[in-house]
Amino acid sequence: MLHQLPLYVSLVFGATTLATVWLFYRASRQSILVLVVLLAWMALQAGLSLAGFYRQTDAMPPRFPALVIPPLLVLIGLLRTAGGRRFLDSLRLDQLTLLHTVRIPVELVLFWLFVAGAVPKEMTFEGRNVDIVSGLTAPVVYYLAFVRKRLSGRGLLIWNLICLGLLVNIVLTAAMAVPSPVQQIAFSQPNIAILYFPFVWLPSVVVPIVLVAHVSSLRQLRRKASEKQTDLFTH
Structure with a gap:
């Protein structure tokens, strides 16, 4: 674990990761398989990080891609298989929207972490990262779209696209x-x-779940928009 870091930082992040997993579990209509897979992946990454696997930063090839490549391969598999696409389309759109509050x-x-010298300023809202906008607007979008039903599917789609762009940026x-x-920036205060x-869970658990939430939402919203267009032409 990082030394000289206030305990509350690790506790808040650990709780945030568990909340992300819980919300995705709800979005999956309480699939036990989804929950077991996510918890097992969390345990594996926790074990590797505690063993110092990722701290060997001079290793070639770099080891940190092992945090993100497996989830990306899973997402590609979901998109390329019929069963995977059915899973993405079965996720609850309202819960996926609410999930973004974890941001x-x-x-x-x-x-x-920036104040503690563990990440560069560029990764915070004082630098290049304005992803907090996604989190702050998520409960408002959820309320307007699913409680008051004042926000159209088109508006929800545009919001997802903007928030996806903010995610890719950070x-x-x-x-x-x-x-x-292969480091490119922040040499004086890198992203360690x-x-x-528990911060290893950010790229390996939280970010992939947020990405899947966007992909699933965009698929469902595009399909609904297409169905409405079809109805207009057939009536």
């Missing part, structure tokens, strides 16, 4: 700041936090 505590944790910034032979427990 608020994530951004607070990133700021605390992911690329974080990846370029990780100490490795994700190499330690």
Whole structure:
């Protein structure tokens, strides 16, 4: 674990990760398989980080891609298989929208880590990262779209696209700041936090779940828009 870091930072982030998993479990219509797979993946990444696997930053090839490549391969598999697409389309759109509220505590944790010297300023809302906007607007969008039913599917689709762009921005910034032979930015204060427990769960658990939430939402919203267009032409 990172030394000289206030305990509350790790506790808040650990709770945020568990909340992310719980909300995705709810979005999956309480699939026990989804919950078991996510908890097993969390345990594996926790074990690797506690063993110091990711702290060997001079290794070639770099080891930190092992945090993100497996989830990306799973997402590709979901998109390329009929069963995977059915799973993505079965996720609850309302819960996927509410899930993005976890991006608020994530951004607070990133700021605390910056103050502690564990991530660069570029990864915070004082730098290049404005992803906190996604978290702050998520409960408003949820309320307007699913409680008051005042926000159209088109509006929800546009919001997802904007928030997906904000996610890609911070992911690329974080990846370029990780100490490795291919590091591109933040050499004076690199992104070392994700190499330690529990922050290893940010790129390996929280970000992939948020990405899947966007992909699933966009698929469902595009399908609904297409069905409405079809209905207009057939009536």
